[in-house]
Amino acid sequence: GSDQLIDLILRLFVEPSDEVINCAPSFEMFRFGTELCGASLVEVPRDENYAVSVKAVKAAISSKTKIIFLANPNNPTGTVMPQPDILEMLDTGLPVVVDEAYYEFSGETVLPQIGQYRNLMVLRTFSKWAGLAGLRIGYGIFPPEIAGYLMRIKPPYNVSAAALVAVRESLKDIDYLMDRVKAIVAERERLFSELKKLKWLKPFPSQANFILCSVLSGQASELQQKLQKKGILTRYFDRPMLRNSIRFSVGKPEHTDTLIKALREIGGQGNA
Ligand SMILES: Cc1ncc(COP(=O)(O)O)c(C=O)c1O
Known part of the structure; x- marks a missing residue:
């Protein structure tokens, strides 16, 4: 699933004592993977309507920051961050993971920006819109350089034949x-x-x-x-x-x- 991509991205970029920024509250796997790497999750609190402040995210950046995570729409709040704000985060130059697990229900995506930013990673999954959560199948769209490194650390047999059949059938039935x-x-x-x-x-x-x-x-x-x-x-x-x-x-x-x-x-x- 895209859970595994979260884990691989963290392993690629993060070392013990590094920092990872999370727009809290958000998906708990960001914390799990970060702590597994021995790094600290720096939580930037969302406001009372669960909106993210780019200003607050930027203020949380330190010399130890390696990644910014943004689930968009966010789980468990359902909130979406406006695109100009995401681009402002990308302009910091830090690797930004935009987890679009719920994209199909919102229609909003930063995917068209992928060619413009060498630091943008977009995660998607078949777990929600296609209902394949139990088969653990997700995907990511990465700049070629990052994709190359991820492929080098990816376990070779991580996607099952059953999941591939289900993906093919889902795409036929889109x-x-x-x-x-x-x-x-x-x-x-x-x-x-x-x-x-x-x-x-x-x-x-x-x-x-x-x-x-x-x-x-x-x-x-x-x-x-x-x-x-x-x-x-x-x-x-x-x-x-x-x-x-x-x-x-x-x-x-x-x-x-x-x-x-x-x-x-x-x-x-x-x-x-
Ligand atoms: C924001 C977010 N990202 C990723 C996932 C996990 O997706 P997958 O089933 O592809 O690992 C979820 C599932 O709850 C989620 O809410």
């Missing part, structure tokens, strides 16, 4: 899969407007296939448990820079209806 993406995007907007009606949740606008909500009354962990008892699996977060929050994946219309009904029942009991 119209159907992209129609499903369109349906998910439409459903995301409906789920967002339904969540907004619940006064005890604060959903954040998302460009991905999930919606993050701040839980304004009660504990996100308890809410996750109550939903689980009703057969609805969600993910809650309660860590620095991501307090008391819950993330809902976007499903079919009937899944939205079931979730909203369950949330109303839980909220109606006054113990949301």
Whole structure:
């Protein structure tokens, strides 16, 4: 998967005691890979709407900084950074990894810039839009120089035959899969407007296939448990820079209806 590319990129650029910049909160594999290299993750906090400040990212750069990571759209917030801001980060000259795992749900990409910047790396995956997460298949688009080094450190048998067959079939079926993406995007907007009606949740606008909500009354962990008892699996977060929050994946219309009904029942009991 693209997880492995994150790992390979870190191994290529980072040595113990180096620093890696992360626009937090974000995907936890950036931390995992960085710490595995013995480096430190320098977390630049996003603002109250989970937007990244380029100024803050630039201020966090030191002589030890080796990579800047940006998940765009971001996981778990669904936020997108405007393209001019990403280009400003690239103008620092530092290697910038733009992880576009959720690109298909947002339509925004810096890929056309790849020829202009020798420090831009773009990651994509078949895990989300094509639903192949279990087969672990992702890809990256790199300047040739970096691609050459990555190929030299890549384990030779890292992609299975099953994954390759699934990729080929997905590409044959791309119209159907992209129609499903369109349906998910439409459903995301409906789920967002339904969540907004619940006064005890604060959903954040998302460009991905999930919606993050701040839980304004009660504990996100308890809410996750109550939903689980009703057969609805969600993910809650309660860590620095991501307090008391819950993330809902976007499903079919009937899944939205079931979730909203369950949330109303839980909220109606006054113990949301
Ligand atoms: C931002 C981001 N990048 C990468 C991945 C992992 O993708 P893959 O399944 O291709 O390893 C995820 C999955 O959750 C993600 O959210």
